Amino acid sequence: SAEIISGTEMRAAILEELRGEVAAIKEKYDTVPGLVTILVGENPASVSYVTLKVKTALGLGFHEIQDNQPEDITEDELLALIDKYNNDPSIHGILVQLPLPKHIDEEKVITAINPDKDVDGFHPVNLGRMVLGDKDGFLPCTPAGIQEMIVRSGTETSGAEVVVVGRSNIVGKPISIMMGQKGVGANSTVTMVHTRTKNLEEHCKRADILIVAAGVPNLVKPEWIKPGSTVIDVGVNRIGTAPSGKALLSGDVEFDKAKEIAGKITPVPGGVGPMTIAMLMKNTVASAWRHLGAE
Template identity: 45%
Template sequence: MLVECPHMAETIDGRALARSIDEQTKAEVEALVAAGHNRPGLTVILVGDDPASDVYVRHKVKACDRVGMRSTEHRLPASTTQEELLALIDRVNASEHVHGILVQVPLPGHIDERAVIDAIDPAKDVDGFHPVNVGRLSTGTGGIWPCTPHGCIKLLQSVEPDVEGLDALVIGRSNIVGKPVAMMLTALGCTVTIAHSKTRDLPGKARQADIIVAATGIPEMVKGDWVKEGAIVIDVGITRIEGKDGKDRLVGDVAFEEVQHARAVTPVPGGVGPMTIAMLLANTVQAALSG
């Protein structure tokens, strides 16, 4: 049961939970190697020179090193054709040393992102975006779960392990977060409503929710009077805005200081973000175990 708390909300520490998951992943990697299997390997493909993508790729490579996983990078120029990229994916699909494949987005405009995702072997699709994995998630038949939504669920369960019967509101309907996290919450027995920025009386619907997952990309959209006392709030958004002092700061989709009457809330940064990479590594080990 969800317990209401009249005190300040618990801040759910995504960094600490990610470290704990990384330790488990590291142990699983060493167990695989000790049993004579290939060391789990992640291949990251980056096309073009988007600065944010470059940072994400470097973080992922460092994370692989941290858990003892093999990592390889393919950095391709922005002029790379779709045919050249698909040919590379075919080669990586066939490699016995690669258990996970991640193509960093966004891709240059002349490349069809959907075709690229479809080309990845579903068993190596550690982002969980391939239609086969999406279908298996929707039907409850296994597959690889997408990293950010799965991280959201782990954060939620760190506060409330049994969410069966609770009312959950997912604000955001993207294929990357909103839809998959709604399916995961449904599988756990929640009664789920999917909303978005155009939903009628969105604040009223939010006030009914025991769990709110905010994934719209609209900074501080979810205000304090949207959240009932004792609710659990998972904030997926991250946006850089100018603060009152003129300096840039990172904020989420939730007005963090206004929701301290909630039972628990994830901070931005330090909440969902670290969990995304932790679940990526965990997915790669899952793929290695299944291969």
């Protein structure tokens, strides 16, 4: 049976490391990392994501501003708000929770964030830096979390066949580029597959590391998994509601059978999800070091 890679445990370890860095920043600069989370409207999923981010930031001793705005805020008002935080020296990270209401142009808003405070790593400048392998940028949090999990699980990436299912701008595309870069936790041979791919199964079967970010429950069958491989299941699918009212979640991989074949596998929940939050905190701490060091 496969080793279960626990994102929850890895997150705890990363947050502990970050606590040490927050203390070192305080010692050296007499201040703490500052994060603002901007939430527009009351979309329940967004509210719960933001709540968890705020709680985690406060737990690390960050200066945290939770800036909640009404659903009907205008685009200009939101852009002015971002400008305010761009110019606030106590803020090192700006997170705008997506999706935004339809009357607001998401791309315009993301592009308005100072790239050096874009701790979500969604700004085109940071995506460009990521492609160039420039370490001055911020990696998008979910792909960064996936790579961190692979490294911490002790999986060899150099020369490994990596297959990524999905080509979205927030997961599949960036993780494909990152795993193919030169460097630690990368140097892999990457195949990115998607809805138009022929023989999805044949590609998956070759993967030493299989990363699945499709958003389709049970898409990946146990017999598609190479024995002993590492399987990272990014999918978060609501498949029902428990009697308690809590959402029942499943990944994109048939976990119960897949874990008898894979060497290492991530669960859902408790896998990639917690890592995403940890990487947001890590980016914010990195941003604080850079801003304070440059002052």
